[in-house]
Amino acid sequence: MNEVLSVIQETEILGKKVNLYRSIEEPLFEANEVAKWLDVKNVSQMIKQADIDDSEKAIFLKYTLGGNQNSLFVSEDAMYEILMRSRKKEAKPFRKEIKKYLKSIRLTGAAIPKGREQEMVQKYFPSFSKEVQTEMINDLIKQNNKLKEFYDDLINTEGLMSINTMAKELAIGEYTLFAYLRGKKVFFYDKDKVNVPYERFRKEGKFAVKETPCHDGNIxxxxxATKKGLDYVRKLLRKDGYYTAEVV
Incomplete structure (x- = not known):
């Protein structure tokens, strides 16, 4: 392909170098680097064993100081699939940590772990005055507290989230999401013009419909949505190019 990829975000997770390519919303991972995380020598075999679809992998030009080079890249979903299917002891904890990392940078625009705000500010902004550093640290603490509150509210005791919360997690408007899901034949209007999921998606554990007290006192x-439903809709949006173009 003609597109040239370069690193847009890098970090270290469990002692391994992690590079993100293309975009935060829809990152790509170099297959060779994923193999290094797991200490796998045969990249082709790794891809084959994970049964990665052709739509989830592609050859791109990768920018290097020595010139652009062809390299195999995989999508975020494919990367998780590789880590899920791997029998390496490193795979499970690595998958858990990289999910936390990606979630953090998507919601906050930064990847600063809670409790390490002061350490990060002092490391990267040592020349700033103590007053400015303190202000930055306090801002980061507030931001991380808001993030924690959001995820505490994300899943209720029954493992369910409201569609409004789901829309926020997917970075899409609630009404746009409802319209999109109706168009994909996931939701439909009932007799009261309420958006409800088709029975198939309830049986699959993606959505649930509950009798709920409303603000006006009526039930x-x-x-x-469940976590399974959230992941399902995110995949639908990616396949339809939502994260590179608006859903119509």
Missing amino acids: RSVTF
């Missing part, structure tokens, strides 16, 4: 049927 109505309200649709909730």
